[in-house]
Amino acid sequence: MKQIAPSVLSADFGNLKDEIERINNSEADLLHVDVMDGVFVPNISFGFPLMKPMKKYSTKPLDVHLMIVHPEKYVERFCDAGAWSVGFHLEATDDPMPAIQLIRNKGVRTCLTINPDIALERLIPYIGEVDMILLMSVFAGFGGQSFIPETLDRIRTMRQAIDSRRLKTLIEVDGGINTKNAGEVFAAGADVLVAGSAVFGAKNPQEAIHKMKNG
Ligand code: DX5
Ligand code: ZN
Numbered sequence: 001m002k003q004i005a006p007s008v009l010s011a012d013f014g015n016l017k018d019e020i021e022r023i024n025n026s027e028a029d030l031l032h033v034d035v036m037d038g039v040f041v042p043n044i045s046f047g048f049p050l051m052k053p054m055k056k057y058s059t060k061p062l063d064v065h066l067m068i069v070h071p072e073k074y075v076e077r078f079c080d081a082g083a084w085s086v087g088f089h090l091e092a093t094d095d096p097m098p099a100i101q102l103i104r105n106k107g108v109r110t111c112l113t114i115n116p117d118i119a120l121e122r123l124i125p126y127i128g129e130v131d132m133i134l135l136m137s138v139f140a141g142f143g144g145q146s147f148i149p150e151t152l153d154r155i156r157t158m159r160q161a162i163d164s165r166r167l168k169t170l171i172e173v174d175g176g177i178n179t180k181n182a183g184e185v186f187a188a189g190a191d192v193l194v195a196g197s198a199v200f201g202a203k204n205p206q207e208a209i210h211k212m213k214n215g
Helices: 013-024 048-057 075-080 097-105 120-126 151-164 182-187 205-214
Strands: 003-006 031-036 062-067 085-089 109-114 132-136 170-174 192-195
Touching: 003 031, 003 205, 013 048, 013 205, 031 048, 048 062, 048 075, 062 075, 062 109, 062 192, 075 085, 075 097, 085 132, 097 109, 109 120, 109 170, 120 151, 132 151, 151 170, 151 182, 182 192, 182 205, 192 205
Parallel strands: 003 192, 031 062, 062 085, 085 109, 109 132, 132 170, 170 192
Antiparallel strands: none
16 A cells, blocks of 8 residues: 655644644655754754654654664654654664664564665665665755655665565655655555655645655
């Protein structure tokens, strides 16, 4: 099933409740929550305090994307803050398994992600260990960047790796997704598309979500 996860990073934080309610009243499947620490990525977004209103107002499950160093130190707190899934970057760890285990122990879905310059071969050993893998289609750190076209081949390769092992792991794709390219990203084998500026920057976010989902 095609799923859309609007990224709250592009929302108007002065009207966070209204922005989230617009997503509640849409065909979106998840609310994507981008957490940046200013160390793993050259930008800082928000942390635990904003998880509270997001959890309170969102009727969509919270899909947390941690762009932080030492994810194993913080994943449990994001689980406790109400995350539906917690993902972190493979390249932010020496070994992703301890953090994956901590998330699993909380009964929360696990996601492992990589930036566009990280070889897929590094991620493939873990595809059976997580519920979802997230392929970045821009370099993590900022909303509003352009989709990197080479990502399409990476999605196809990953789709094949997952299907040939008969795994149920979902493929999420994040960065530069809009109403024009969503169709081909799904066609390449993605299950979940993250979209920030294409949703919150649209005149009609609900319509943008509908278009991305239904082609
Ligand atoms: C980038 C974030 C993305 C971002 C997507 O580091 O992980 O989730 O918010 O924004 P757009 O859709 O504007 O590229
Ligand atoms: Zn993200």
